[in-house]
C-alpha cells in the first residue's frame with residue numbers, strides 16, 4: 001500500500017468520472033515485441049471487408065460509420081479511409097482530404113441539437129486501418145469536458161434509439177451535401193390511431209416494462225478506445241484538397 005504511486009492531479013479534476021478509493025495500477029514491464037494490431041494483414045481487415053451498408057455515409061475514398069447501437073453521447077462516429085492505410089501512410093492527396101473530411105464531419109456533428117463540442121481522436125493501437133473517432137459532447141455538461149469524454153460515454157444513460165437514428169441521418173445528410181452517399185435513414189414515425197392506442201394500452205405498459213430500447217451492453221467508446229471492434233472502410237469523392 002505504502003509504495004503505491006500517489007494519485008495524479010487529474011483524479012481531482014471536476015471532469016474525472018470516479019470518486020472514492022482508487023489506486024494506481026502497477027506498471028508492467030514493457031514487452032520486447034508488441035502483438036500485431038487487428039488488420040495488420042489487409043486480407044484479415046474487418047474495415048476492408050465491411051460493405052458500404054455498414055456505414056452511415058460513403059464516398060469514393062472515405063467512409064463514416066457509427067457504433068452498432070446508441071451510447072450515452074448524442075453521436076460517436078468513426079471516419080475511415082476506404083483504402084487500407086494508416087495515418088502515416090497517407091499520400092499527400094488523401095492527407096489533405098483527411099483535413100477537409102475532419103472539418104466537415106466536425107461541423108456536421110456540431111450542428112446536431114444539444115451538441116457543444118466535438119472531440120476528435122486517433123489512437124490506432126487496436127486496428128491498423130486508419131480510423132478517427134468523433135465524439136459529440138452534450139451542451140452544458142461541463143463535467144464531460146476534455147480528456148474523459150470517452151469514459152463518460154459508457155457511464156451516461158444510453159440515449160433513445162430514435163434520437164440516435166435521427167442524429168445519424170442528420171450527419172449523413174449533411175455530409176452528402178458535399179458529395180458521397182448517405183446511408184443512414186431517419187427513424188420511421190410510429191403513428192398509432194386513437195383506436196389502436198385505446199385497445200393496446202395495457203400491452204404498451206407491458207412492452208415498456210419488458211422491452212428496453214436496445215440499451216443492453218452497447219459497445220462503448222471505452223472499448224473503442226481499447227480498440228479492435230471497429231470494422232469498415234470508406235471513401236469521399238467530394239473532398240477537394242484545395243477547398
Ligand SMILES: [Zn+2]
Pocket residue numbers: 039042045046047048049083084085129
Ligand atoms: Zn483495411
